[in-house]
Amino acid sequence: MxxxxxxxxxxxxxxxxxxxxxxxxxxxxxxxxxxxxxxxxxxxxxxxxxxxIPSNTNTNGRHQDKIKPAAQEAFERAISQHMRQYEATKNELVQRQLREQRKNKIAEILPDKSATHWLGVVKEIGATSDGKGILAINIDGGIQIKTYNNFFSDAGPKTLIPPDSDLYKVLLTLNPGSRVVFSGSFFESRQDYINEISISEAGSMRMPEFLMRFSFVERY
CATH class of the missing domain: 1.20.5 (Single alpha-helices involved in coiled-coils or other helix-helix interfaces)
Structure with missing residues (x-):
């Protein structure tokens, strides 16, 4: 161009x-x-x-001239749809059923429990007391993809980003609000198919936070 x-x-x-x-x-x-x-x-x-002259307008499936992967679009739609349905009912039995339905839909969309070149905006970036990197990325639909933010929770999953890694060097160039392309792996969960780390069911359905081990992040 x-x-x-x-x-x-x-x-x-x-x-x-x-x-x-x-x-x-x-x-x-x-x-x-x-x-x-x-x-x-x-x-x-x-x-x-x-x-x-290129346009930076976000339109259906576009994110500042980047096109979302089909899996990301389907994931965002599924989460948003079940979020709206959850908000629309006060029946706890129905709400629990909606969470199960969401789990099954996620399984259809992400059979390998991974994200490749998804698009988002950095929500949080920081470090633990021992210097490991913390990262949280917002995607459309009120969804957050993130690492843990403390050593104790992360003892098993190891999502925190080591200071001597190439990924950590990328984090040094980012700020909250930075637009990024990212890839990574989700974690298996019996309850949600991929691990969602909200404390309550309401939090999981209304403001979901999915745990990820990031393998690639790049600013654009």
């Missing part, structure tokens, strides 16, 4: 030259031919520039 934009001035000159030549050939005055050629070139310049 940038290479095409670099040719716009040359195209402007070519259009102006041939427009002027055409008008003079058809016996227009020199002033009219030059002015008409210039006007035509200006119109051409405006149209081409708007056509070539």
């Amino acid at each position: 940038e290479s095409l934009l670099s040719y716009v001035p040359l195209m402007f000159f070519v259009v102006w030259f041939f427009s002027s030549w055409y008008l003079r050939k058809n016996k227009k005055s020199k002033t009219i031919s030059v002015g008409g050629g210039f006007l035509g070139a200006c119109i051409f310049f405006v149209v081409v520039s708007f056509a070539l």
Whole structure:
């Protein structure tokens, strides 16, 4: 795209030259031919520039000119759908059934319990007392993908990011609000298919937080 934009001035000159030549050939005055050629070139310049300059508008499936993987879109839709249904009922039996239905849907979408090149925005970035990296990423639908934030909870899963890793070097370049592409592995859960670490059922359904061991993060 940038290479095409670099040719716009040359195209402007070519259009102006041939427009002027055409008008003079058809016996227009020199002033009219030059002015008409210039006007035509200006119109051409405006149209081409708007056509070539990329848009950053988020639209269905897009995230600042990045296209979401199909699995991420399906995951976000499923979580959001069950979130709305959970909010719409006060019947605890129905609410529990909705959590089971969500589990089954996640299993269909993420059979290998992993995310590849998903898109999100950094919510939290920090370090534990022993210097390991903490990361939480928001994706659409009010969903958070994150590491644990303390050594004791992470003793088994080992989601915290070691200071001597390449991934830690990437974290040093990020801030809350940074847009990122990320990959990683979720953890198996009998209750939710992939491990969701909210304390209560209501928290799990309304503001879900899924545990991940990140393997790749990149700012864009």
